[in-house]
Each structure stands twice: as C-alpha cells, then as structure tokens.
Amino acid sequence: MHRSAAPNRKLDSSFGEPAFASPSKDEQQLLAVPFCGSIRGGMRPGKKITIMGIVDPEPDGFDISLTCGCDDVALEVSARFEDRQLLRNAHVSGSWGEEEMAIPFFPFLAGQPFRLEIHCEHQSFRVLLDGQPLFDFCHRVRSLTSIDTIQISGSLSLTKLN
Incomplete structure (x- = not known):
C-alpha cells in the first residue's frame, strides 16, 4: 500500500445487480x-459485495480493492501473511491516506476457504x-456511486462473487 500512484486499472468483466451475477458458464x-x-x-448504502474464496496453501498475501474506474481507490484491503496483518487504505486525489491496521486477530488461514462481505x-x-464483524472503514471517497470496480489479486482462488 506504499504506492506512489494508482495502479493500472483495466476492466475485464461486467456483472449485474445486486453487486454481481456470476454466470454459471465458464465461471472458473x-x-x-x-x-x-x-x-x-x-456502491450505495445498503449494497453488499460477497467474495468467497480459498487462500493458497503457501500464501504471501492478497489485495481486494474497490475503485472508481482507473482513478481513486475507495478501499484497499491487503492481507499480509508473513506479519499477519490486514491493512486498509484509500487512494484519493492522487495520494494514499493513513493506513489502518488494527484488528482483533488475523482471520485468514493458509489453504482455508473464506467468505468476505463488504x-x-x-x-x-x-x-x-465468515459472518463475524472484522472492521469498519470510514468512507474517504465522497461519491459512493463512483465506486464502480472491484479488483482482486494475490495468493487466493475465487469461488464465487455476489
């Protein structure tokens, strides 16, 4: 999350309401x-994104980002396995904000499935x-409806997006 500029953003897929509609054909x-x-x-108040996946057997980390097209990052969640941290941040108007790291426990286990709801x-x-509150992240992007892209990368496999 120590980046000097917003990462290169490119849309590969488009999904429907409520947040996504995962097609059954060629889902993998x-x-x-x-x-x-x-x-x-x-995004808007009341909207929910559910990400189901499995952490790789020997994970380094993974990132889940909600972005405004190719510009601002409204929320970036970075799981770091080596130091067992779950970092959160936002990239608004060209700069990263203050990183948040406090969590009661590191919730992800190598090789294990998870269900993350935003x-x-x-x-x-x-x-x-997995149904348990993990953290709240105050909005730093003013226009919630401009948050129109989700990006997921790193040491995990996705099984479902809703």
Missing part, C-alpha cells in the same frame, strides 16, 4: 485471479469475515 475462467470486474450502478453503509464500509 471469469473468476481467475487477478480479477477485475464492474460494479453496476456503483457492506456499504452511510458513513463506512462494514467488513465481515
């Missing part, structure tokens, strides 16, 4: 990591893992 190919897809209509609320994103 569409959910290949690194993954980049559209959030139709952008709930968009009025003031923040509420993130749950």
Whole structure:
C-alpha cells in the first residue's frame, strides 16, 4: 500500500445487480485471479459485495480493492501473511491516506476457504469475515456511486462473487 500512484486499472468483466451475477458458464475462467470486474450502478448504502474464496496453501498475501474506474481507490484491503496483518487504505486525489491496521486477530488461514462481505453503509464500509464483524472503514471517497470496480489479486482462488 506504499504506492506512489494508482495502479493500472483495466476492466475485464461486467456483472449485474445486486453487486454481481456470476454466470454459471465458464465461471472458473471469469473468476481467475487477478480479477477485475464492474460494479453496476456503483456502491450505495445498503449494497453488499460477497467474495468467497480459498487462500493458497503457501500464501504471501492478497489485495481486494474497490475503485472508481482507473482513478481513486475507495478501499484497499491487503492481507499480509508473513506479519499477519490486514491493512486498509484509500487512494484519493492522487495520494494514499493513513493506513489502518488494527484488528482483533488475523482471520485468514493458509489453504482455508473464506467468505468476505463488504457492506456499504452511510458513513463506512462494514467488513465481515465468515459472518463475524472484522472492521469498519470510514468512507474517504465522497461519491459512493463512483465506486464502480472491484479488483482482486494475490495468493487466493475465487469461488464465487455476489
């Protein structure tokens, strides 16, 4: 998350309401990591994204980002296995903000499945893992509907996106 500029962003897939509609045909190919897809209509309070996956057997880390097209990053979640940290940050108007790292425990295990939910609320994103609250991240991007892209990369396999 110590980047000087926004990463190169490119759309490969487009999904429908509520956040995504995972097609059954060629689903494995569409959910290949690194993954980049559209959030139709952008984010808004009440909208939820569910990411189901399996951590690689020997993971380094992975990143999940909600972005405004190729510009601002509204939320970047970075799981780092070596130091067991779950970092959160945003990249707005050309610069990264203050990184948040406090969590009660490191929730991911090598080789294990997970279900991560990102709930968009009025003031923040509420993130749950396997149904348990993990952290809240206050919105730093003003226009929630401009958050229209999800990107996932790193040491994991995706099984489903809703």
